Amino acid sequence: MFHHVKDLQFNARVSRPDPRFANLLLEQFGGENGELAAAMQYFTQAFGAKAAHPDKYDMLMDIATEEFSHLEIVGATIQMLLKGVNGELKNAADTSEIMQVMEGKATKENIIHQALTANPQFVIITGGGVTPRNSQGIPWCASYVNSNGDLTVDLRTNLASESRAKLVYEHLMKFTDDPYIHETLSFLMTREVTHYKMFEAALNSIPDNFPPGVLAADPRFLQNTYNMSAGTVRGPWNEGEMPGLGKEFEYVADPLSQTRETKGNTELPDPKKKDLQDAEKLNKEMSEVKSNEEKKAEPKGVAQWSTYADPQD
DSSP: OOOOOSSOSSOOOOSSOOHHHHHHHTHHHHSTTSHHHHHHHHHHHHHHHTTTOHHHHHHHHHHHHHHHHHHHHHHHHHHHHTTTOSTTHHHHTTSHHHHHHHOSHHHHHHHHHHHHHHOTHHHHTSSSOOOSBOTTSOBOOGGGOOOOSOHHHHHHHHHHHHHHHHHHHHHHGGGOOOHHHHHHHHHHHHHHHHHHHHHHHHHHTSTTOOSSSSSOOOTTTSSEEEOOSSSOOOOTTTSSBOTTTOOBOEEESOHHHHHHHTTTTTSOSOOOHHHHHHHHHHHHHHHHHHHHHHHHHSOSSSOOSOOOOOTTO
């Protein structure tokens, strides 16, 4: 159940109208890395997590709700940046506040032109209001939402989502000198960092969270790293221990020859039969564990999402 409180989580303010920056800020309203996408992503992921991971359900719903709060902050900021950019702009230009920005008729006409060139929909379709589109006018799309039904995959997706959103806010701050907007963007950017650490902590609290899914990696192909370009660059990504696996990377300097000699990796010099048997055994064990985890979490009989407290308590 949602209950709307009209006070913003952060006191969004702007010094002056700025249609051009309003259009850029639409990226965080209706763009693929924006607040609406984040809110819907975490909101959607939460449903699949509730039975087996009710604690993570709570976290996802909390963050999703905060992202809706951030969407409201972004929308309010855009609306304030579009102040006067509507059917009454020319009349509003006679007020002292607008005139300080426009500095006369010539500049007034220029700001109308700015609104039109920044985003024609501001004055043609939305009447100087906010629209769930990105800065290029592309409508928000559900394909921006990633929800895979595996909590460990979803949490890793969220780490990337928060990283991208943080970067977008950082870039946006370069295109305005309004100190109030900088404060708002700094708040929103920092909350992305907080959410990143929350998701990271949640992922680390899940035992056996790698690899994602149920099946173990095939040990015959796991350790090979291929030199797929001219020249050789070595680093911790293709030599030494594989992080967290207790195995060593095996560098293949000539992948073409290796592929031909093994007939497309089907006749390997070391078939790793013992490792393969261990992996198959682990697959059966993990399949049973994961299946029982979900079945155990499912309620018997009539399904009921919420448990309501007695109003007399």
